[in-house]
Amino acid sequence: MTGARGDQELVRFTLLGPLEVRMNDVDYAPTGPKVLQLLALLLMRAGQVVDSETIIRELWSQHPPRSVRKTMQTYVYHLRQCIERNGLAGSDVLRTRVPGYVFKVDPEQIxxxxxxxxxxxxxxxxxxxxxxxxxxxxxxxxxxxxxxxxxxxxxxxxxxxxxxxxxxxxxxxxxxxxxxxxxxxxxxxxxxxxxxxxxxxxxxxxxxxxxxxxxxxxxxxxxxxxxxxxxxxxxxxxxxxxxxxxxxxxxxxxxxxxx
CATH class of the missing domain: 1.25.40.10 (Tetratricopeptide repeat domain)
Known part of the structure; x- marks a missing residue:
């Protein structure tokens, strides 16, 4: 994944401990609990399509909100914004793929x-x-x-x-x-x-x-x-x-x- 400056900056994702997203020793992880939860799920299934039903089950278990799909899409949007805001090429990394989403990174970054x-x-x-x-x-x-x-x-x-x-x-x-x-x-x-x-x-x-x-x-x-x-x-x-x-x-x- 490349940074916003066009240089080859390798982003590291850590899950064996607290979830962190690091580039050049700076932490870019989202702070919202649901967005963090969504990122963790996508990273654990990196390179694979995670269907919307699995995301909904993870985020809300047995008690989804009434407008659950719209709310889920809002969290996906916030995650993309967080990634792009920090120069991590989020629109290319977090892709919409029927029936859900896929996080496209090199597994060695995780x-x-x-x-x-x-x-x-x-x-x-x-x-x-x-x-x-x-x-x-x-x-x-x-x-x-x-x-x-x-x-x-x-x-x-x-x-x-x-x-x-x-x-x-x-x-x-x-x-x-x-x-x-x-x-x-x-x-x-x-x-x-x-x-x-x-x-x-x-x-x-x-x-x-x-x-x-x-x-x-x-x-x-x-x-x-x-x-x-x-x-x-x-x-x-x-x-x-x-x-x-x-x-x-x-x-x-x-x-x-x-x-």
Whole structure:
């Protein structure tokens, strides 16, 4: 996208945290909550036509105003004005396409799409047996996050579902990044971070397993086994469950080391 001066100024759209529109380190995001909500929806579906019914459902859920289509068109107009007012070539970017609208920008201008691409690359590198490269790629992907997804946007049902999906992807990327660092021999450096994550997520058996493995590889096998004992007692007491099969196998591995 080009700026009003005709120079090639790359605009960045961030959704992994507060929604921001930046050009040359200046923030141009709209301030009206409905316009911000509309922009977030169009960015999440960048390059695709978002039909009017989806926009209406997102903006008003089950309680649309009487003149809903006219009101929606007003918000589209305000978004175009905001984009054009700041030299972002809005009439070319935000296009009317039956049965709705499409936001035409390069996906690499939107942090969500960059994150997803880097996450896929990290998975591929792990599958190829290149954990150090995977860890580096996944760290860069996670660094794009500055807070909860779309934290300044009043999300309706459509954006709320996107936000949940993004948070799940962030969790999966973090888990894979930690596993990559363990496989790359960086287990010592992970123990403090994993202790904090386990405290925040006391029933997350995957994180417990990663901490147990990091402790075991660091020569702290007894601490890892004590962690397993404590987790098993907590799961039995609170949920009536046993640790998952992966954790049970890890416990047996740790026990066999001392025999």
């Amino acid at each position: 942090d969500v799409f960059t994150f997803r691409r880097m996450f896929r690359r990290g998975r591929d590198l792990m599958a190829d047996g290149r954990p150090a490269e995977a860890a580096k790629t996944l760290r860069a992907a996670l660094a794009l996050w500055t807070g909860p997804a779309m934290s300044n946007v009043p999300c309706g049902p459509v954006l709320s579902a996107y936000a949940v999906d993004l948070e799940e992807q962030q969790h999966a990327a973090r888990y894979l990044r930690i596993q990559a660092e363990i496989d790359a021999g960086q287990h010592w450096d992970l123990i403090a971070e994993l202790r904090s994550l386990v405290t925040e997520n006391p029933h997350d058996e995957g994180l417990h397993g990663q901490l147990m493995r990091a402790l075991g590889l660091s020569g702290r096998r007894l601490e890892a086994l004590e962690m397993y004992r404590e987790l098993r007692a907590k799961l039995n007491e609170e949920l009536g469950l046993e640790p998952c099969a992966d954790l049970q196998r890890l416990q047996q591995e740790l026990l066999s080391v001392g025999r």
